[in-house]
Amino acid sequence: MLTQIAYALPFLAQGFALTLWVSLLVVVFSLIAGVIMGVGLVYGPVPLQWAVRIFSDTIRGIPILVLIFFVYYGLPAVGLHLPSFWAAVLALTLFKTAQVVEYFRGAVGSIPKGQSEAAMAIGLTFRQRLAYVIFPQAFRRFLPPWINGVTDAVKGSALVSLLGITDLMQAINQVIGRTYEAMPLYILGALIYFAVNYALSLASRRLERRFSFIRE
Amino acid sequence: MGYALNFNLIWRHFDKLWGGLLLSLELAVISIAIGTVIGLVLAVWYVSAGRIVRTIIAAYVEFIRNVPLILLVYLVFYGLPTVVDIAYSAPTSFVVTLSLYSGAYLVEVFRSGLEAVPRGQLDAGKAIGLTPWQRLLNVRLPTMLRITLPALSNTFISLFKDTSVASVISVPELTYGAQWINFNTFRIVEVYLVVTAMYLVTGYILLFALRLVERRFRAAR
Numbered sequence: 001m002l003t004q005i006a007y008a009l010p011f012l013a014q015g016f017a018l019t020l021w022v023s024l025l026v027v028v029f030s031l032i033a034g035v036i037m038g039v040g041l042v043y044g045p046v047p048l049q050w051a052v053r054i055f056s057d058t059i060r061g062i063p064i065l066v067l068i069f070f071v072y073y074g075l076p077a078v079g080l081h082l083p084s085f086w087a088a089v090l091a092l093t094l095f096k097t098a099q100v101v102e103y104f105r106g107a108v109g110s111i112p113k114g115q116s117e118a119a120m121a122i123g124l125t126f127r128q129r130l131a132y133v134i135f136p137q138a139f140r141r142f143l144p145p146w147i148n149g150v151t152d153a154v155k156g157s158a159l160v161s162l163l164g165i166t167d168l169m170q171a172i173n174q175v176i177g178r179t180y181e182a183m184p185l186y187i188l189g190a191l192i193y194f195a196v197n198y199a200l201s202l203a204s205r206r207l208e209r210r211f212s213f214i215r216e
Numbered sequence: 217m218g219y220a221l222n223f224n225l226i227w228r229h230f231d232k233l234w235g236g237l238l239l240s241l242e243l244a245v246i247s248i249a250i251g252t253v254i255g256l257v258l259a260v261w262y263v264s265a266g267r268i269v270r271t272i273i274a275a276y277v278e279f280i281r282n283v284p285l286i287l288l289v290y291l292v293f294y295g296l297p298t299v300v301d302i303a304y305s306a307p308t309s310f311v312v313t314l315s316l317y318s319g320a321y322l323v324e325v326f327r328s329g330l331e332a333v334p335r336g337q338l339d340a341g342k343a344i345g346l347t348p349w350q351r352l353l354n355v356r357l358p359t360m361l362r363i364t365l366p367a368l369s370n371t372f373i374s375l376f377k378d379t380s381v382a383s384v385i386s387v388p389e390l391t392y393g394a395q396w397i398n399f400n401t402f403r404i405v406e407v408y409l410v411v412t413a414m415y416l417v418t419g420y421i422l423l424f425a426l427r428l429v430e431r432r433f434r435a436a437r
Contacts (some may be wrong), residue, residue, distance in 0.1 A: 032373060046353065058412070061415060061420070062377065062412050062415045062416060063378070063421045064380075065383065065391055066391055069408065070412070073404045077217045077402070077405055079219070102319065155282075157284075158284035158286050159286055162384065168289060180298075182298045183291075186290060186291040187295075189287055193282065193283045194278075194283055197282035205419065
């Protein structure tokens with residue numbers, strides 16, 4: 001049993017690398033898209049606010065799995081042919097973007113109105129107010145939940161195994177298909193996912209404590 | 217690019233989706249009920265226990281919360297029967313998984329609620345001569361429930377959405393029904409539009425119902 005698993009380790013490592021790569025792409029893309037949409041939600045004109053609200057509520061209201069199938073099978077049906085890897089990244093990015101929008105809204109919303117008014121009173125432009133007053137303060141409230149939310153990207157990435165992408169989850173299933181060592185391999189996989197996500201949630205908690213001084 | 221929407225085939229096979237939705241709800245309700253018992257018992261135990269018990273409960277919570285649900289579903293359905301002498305159907309196996317999964321999330325919700333119960337309430341209970349058991353049932357738990365209801369609603373709704381993962385072990389719930397229609401009729405965009413609407417509407421009905429419960433209990437404050 002152990003020799004079989006040892007033999008499979010390089011293959012599992014490749015799968016793990018793909019899991020990390022998918023997660024990283026999703027985290028970066030969703031951060032950019034989420035912050036842009038978040039600005040639209042908080043400061044944009046009303047129609048834009050509505051559009052972002054509908055996007056976010058719809059995405060957060062359906063299971064990620066449905067979103068993944070919708071993007072993966074739906075895009076080719078309307079004539080958009082993406083490689084399955086990018087379809088998976090797109091679907092997970094949509095899911096994660098909706099989360100980032102909410103973290104952003106929560107963080108910016110928690111900054112007292114007086115800050116914005118004071119910045120306006122000393123004559124800062126809209127961009128200056130965001131860059132020098134709002135964002136530096138909101139950042140500390142955005143960071144801990146956002147880091148904790150990265151675990152959702154890592155966990156969600158396990159669903160791309162259903163699209164025939166050889167991430168860690170799929171690699172584990174394939175090794176089980178060859179060796180029939182189901183339980184040891186699932187436990188090994190669980191421990192790998194656990195190690196990554198637990199480290200992230202510890203980092204989040206530590207940051208939260210560190211930034212807690214600005215709460216009052 | 218031209219794609220003409222045609223919902224006829226979806227309506228012809230709508231029983232797959234409707235039956236699927238009912239099964240999703242059934243899986244969610246049973247698992248959440250069991251998970252709530254697990255969560256309540258462990259949370260109450262946690263706040264009064266010593267270091268060792270706390271570590272064990274925390275290990276359970278952290279393990280479940282940091283591993284993808286799909287892996288836990290595979291582990292319980294395909295992995296566990298190879299080492300333990302048990303045999304269960306896919307739906308039962310999924311209920312076992314989702315119960316343990318929801319239990320871990322609910323322990324956290326209930327634990328933070330218990331810790332938020334004001335100290336004065338417990339002292340007051342002690343002062344009027346309530347036994348520890350009475351203090352728990354009549355003071356601590358009711359107050360905790362009121363504090364945790366909003367977080368509880370969110371957790372319940374997210375657990376309902378998690379039932380979609382049951383489709384990976386061929387439990388014929390809503391997402392499985394969607395895939396069936398996807399593969400058999402190729403009305404792909406239509407079926408996922410309909411299923412998205414079904415999840416959204418069900419989610420909002422659940423949210424609305426839970427908000428009513430919240431409001432009722434808030435008034436009693």
